[in-house]
Amino acid sequence: MGLRAEIEEDLEDFLEGDDYGQSVVLISPDGVTYSDLMGQVLYDSISQTEDGVQVIDHNPVVTLRRSSLTKIPATNEKWSVNIPTGPRDDAPRETLILERASEDGGSIGFIRLYLRKAEQVAP
């Protein structure tokens, strides 16, 4: 087995195992719900704008193992992503929107989703 294939197998522990994995629920643009997924959920962020001003905010990022997904989110697709808001299993959950391009770690088999906060507006 090649080194990259070994790394891809290790993602099961790194991303989906008990140490780092948390429950993630996806809804695809065609309305299909994927509720049995585990992935790594991170939130922290501080960034610098082009004119040097610091912009500070939570930056929810979910990393999933591609081989665990039936359908891979594509650029320009809008997905719903429900994640826990803290590291504990009993943390409240929040639904965010995937509308940015995802980071495709295809070489070793992961995909990183950058999520956007969603505001309820009456339909």
Place this chain on the structure above:
Amino acid sequence: MMNFRTIKSEIVALLGAAAANRYRTIGYKSDATAAGGVVNSDRSVQVYNKSGDFPRKGGSLSGPVMHEPTVAIELTASATAQGDLSTLDNPAATVPELTAALAAFKDATLAADDSLDELVDIVYQIIMKASNLDLGHADPISERWISGWTKTNPMQQGQYVTLIASMDLTYKIDEQVTGDTPTTPTPDEAVDTVIKVFNDEDGDPLDGAAVKAGG
């Protein structure tokens, strides 16, 4: 204190009084922004002195000097994606309902862009309103104009999209040159302005000058 410092505070007060919970006014350029702190009606308007021109022929030897300060008005807005979250969170929602809810979500970038355009509209109308010709200053301001405004690219940091627009407001005002530590004359005080010269350039006493020491 020079007028441009007073007038900046007066512009901050003018914009603050007209805010009506549509934005927050800050009288300096802050070094950090929390994207979540400028969402919706918490949009921020930062006002600070950016530069000033003193035209060469803008003043007399001892009188007032013409000053053309430029005040930067920096507008910041953030937005979230907007749509029907309740449907996405409803376990009983059908596939067509979920599909429709996702498709109808408004992009955060579009929401931030709309929000910032509205803020530019509001601030421009306040500053350029005829009754605000003097920018809240007690003395007349001979001229004031907004030379233009620019918008940054959408910043995709964190869970919000943030956009910043910057306006340049320039005006003309007379500044008094009083010195670093101004002297306030006492009313009715006599000031001796006669220059007393006793010796010529070789050190010899001039005719009519006071008697030399020891003479």
